[in-house]
Amino acid sequence: MTKNKSTKIVMDKDGIDRCLTRIAYEILEKNKGIENLVLVGVRTGGVYLAERLQKKISCIEAGKIPLGILDITLYRDDISASNKKPRLGKTKIPFSLDNKKVVLIDDVLFTGRTIRAAMDALIDFGRPKMIQLAVLIDRGHRELPIRADFVGKNLPSSLWEAVSVNLVEKNGVDEVVIEEGT
Amino acid sequence: MKLEKKDILGMQDLSVDEINLILETAESFLEISTREIKKVPTLRGKTIINLFFEASTRTRTSFEIAGKRLSADTINISSSTSSVVKGETLIDTARNLEAMNPDVIVIRHSAAGAPHLLSSLVKQSIINAGDGAHEHPTQALLDMMTIKEKKGRISGLKIAIAGDIAHSRVARSNIYGLTKMGAEIVVAGPATMLPRNIEQMGVKVFNNLDDAITGADVVMMLRIQLERQKQSVFPSLREYSQHYCLNRHNIKLAKNDVIVMHPGPINRGVEISPDIADDPSCSVILNQVNNGVAVRMALLYLLIGGHE
Numbered sequence: 001m002t003k004n005k006s007t008k009i010v011m012d013k014d015g016i017d018r019c020l021t022r023i024a025y026e027i028l029e030k031n032k033g034i035e036n037l038v039l040v041g042v043r044t045g046g047v048y049l050a051e052r053l054q055k056k057i058s059c060i061e062a063g064k065i066p067l068g069i070l071d072i073t074l075y076r077d078d079i080s081a082s083n084k085k086p087r088l089g090k091t092k093i094p095f096s097l098d099n100k101k102v103v104l105i106d107d108v109l110f111t112g113r114t115i116r117a118a119m120d121a122l123i124d125f126g127r128p129k130m131i132q133l134a135v136l137i138d139r140g141h142r143e144l145p146i147r148a149d150f151v152g153k154n155l156p157s158s159l160w161e162a163v164s165v166n167l168v169e170k171n172g173v174d175e176v177v178i179e180e181g182t
Numbered sequence: 183m184k185l186e187k188k189d190i191l192g193m194q195d196l197s198v199d200e201i202n203l204i205l206e207t208a209e210s211f212l213e214i215s216t217r218e219i220k221k222v223p224t225l226r227g228k229t230i231i232n233l234f235f236e237a238s239t240r241t242r243t244s245f246e247i248a249g250k251r252l253s254a255d256t257i258n259i260s261s262s263t264s265s266v267v268k269g270e271t272l273i274d275t276a277r278n279l280e281a282m283n284p285d286v287i288v289i290r291h292s293a294a295g296a297p298h299l300l301s302s303l304v305k306q307s308i309i310n311a312g313d314g315a316h317e318h319p320t321q322a323l324l325d326m327m328t329i330k331e332k333k334g335r336i337s338g339l340k341i342a343i344a345g346d347i348a349h350s351r352v353a354r355s356n357i358y359g360l361t362k363m364g365a366e367i368v369v370a371g372p373a374t375m376l377p378r379n380i381e382q383m384g385v386k387v388f389n390n391l392d393d394a395i396t397g398a399d400v401v402m403m404l405r406i407q408l409e410r411q412k413q414s415v416f417p418s419l420r421e422y423s424q425h426y427c428l429n430r431h432n433i434k435l436a437k438n439d440v441i442v443m444h445p446g447p448i449n450r451g452v453e454i455s456p457d458i459a460d461d462p463s464c465s466v467i468l469n470q471v472n473n474g475v476a477v478r479m480a481l482l483y484l485l486i487g488g489h490e
Binding site for chain 1: 206210211221222252483
């Protein structure tokens with residue numbers, strides 16, 4: 001049972017931090033400040049990244065931007081195709097999205113299906129003026145016409161590899177790893 | 183995570199882990215009912231049949247709203263407007279409904295065990311919405327969710343259930359569920375309304391309301407079910423209320439932060455005085471109704487699976 005899966009660390013703690021700092025500046029540049037700007041993190045990885053981005057942005061510009069949490073489980077397109085149900089997390093968007101510029105934040109952009117679900121969910125909460133997408137890793141293999149506005153790192157990967165973003169808040173360490181599938 | 187069950191027939195056969203999964207899922211569903219657009223697309227294309235052989239406002243509406251907020255199609259059948267009045271048996275009704283391919287059948291019936299019978303006959307998921315004086319699991323789950331919401335826990339709480347225990351499926355389901363979750367249950371009622379050997383369910387029994395509610399964290403008052411009483415088990419409503427009505431005075435015996443629950447519909451002034459029922463500092467009766475929709479959404483979500 002000691003199958004050696006080869007694991008490669010492609011980004012470390014400092015790398016993640018630098019990426020987030022750059023994305024924070026890019027978000028501010030593109031939106032010309034923080035007016036009408038809100039962040040929404042996609043559970044679970046996206047939430048921690050959103051919290052970090054919120055902190056970074058508040059260090060650059062005065063004022064705190066609202067942060068929401070989105071669980072996309074109920075909007076998945078494969079929910080009735082499988083008997084396995086992911087444990088449903090809480091969605092918390094305690095502010096109106098009407099006419100807001102929403103920056104959706106997730107850890108890995110892959111097929112695009114999660115983001116499709118997240119956009120459907122956001123639109124159920126109101127009519128944002130604009131939805132932008134920030135991801136730490138873009139690993140390619142899109143199945144839907146979706147692209148990110150802010151990307152930490154483009155990581156070409158093959159379909160049988162697994163890309164995971166480990167964060168201190170949930171895994172005890174900050175790193176991005178590629179695992180070869182069996 | 184998956185609920186390893188085809189049906190929800192009673193609290194007796196749910197495990198602590200399953201109860202926790204249902205309650206946690208329900209807590210996540212609460213938020214949907216606060217949105218402006220109270221609908222998610224999760225159960226699009228699924229069909230839920232509410233088959234009610236007994237009167238109901240809360241439970242039937244709650245199941246219907248739960249299904250609709252998940253985008254399922256819900257169909258209500260009540261016995262008075264169905265072929266039951268033409269003499270169709272429950273088994274034939276069930277087989278015919280099964281042939282129309284619903285995904286879940288919610289049933290309320292005056293006969294204990296009717297949902298279990300249906301469960302053995304049809305391949306769809308069955309949810310028991312009350313069977314005779316046997317069980318009413320969704321009520322117990324929403325009660326547990328309300329207790330957890332207000333008290334932060336269930337384990338270690340003293341919970342008094344008072345009134346017509348013998349006729350109450352709500353009491354039975356709550357006793358099964360709450361004792362499993364580690365609460366201490368006391369029941370109170372006139373001797374004619376206490377089933378024999380109720381102690382075997384793991385509860386303490388009192389004939390006196392005051393003794394039962396002393397030091398209680400939660401007081402759950404049951405409705406006097408006039409429609410189920412073939413022979414009268416107390417001399418008059420007035421006499422019953424003199425001894426067993428929760429009011430301003432006797433509630434002082436409970437803990438200061440006691441919460442008062444009632445499964446509805448309320449007989450005002452019989453088992454609970456209006457000032458207590460309407461007092462927002464202790465009454466959580468409308469929270470129970472609100473949580474009921476979330477619990478039923480959680481059950482529909484967890485039960486409706488896809489193809490293997």
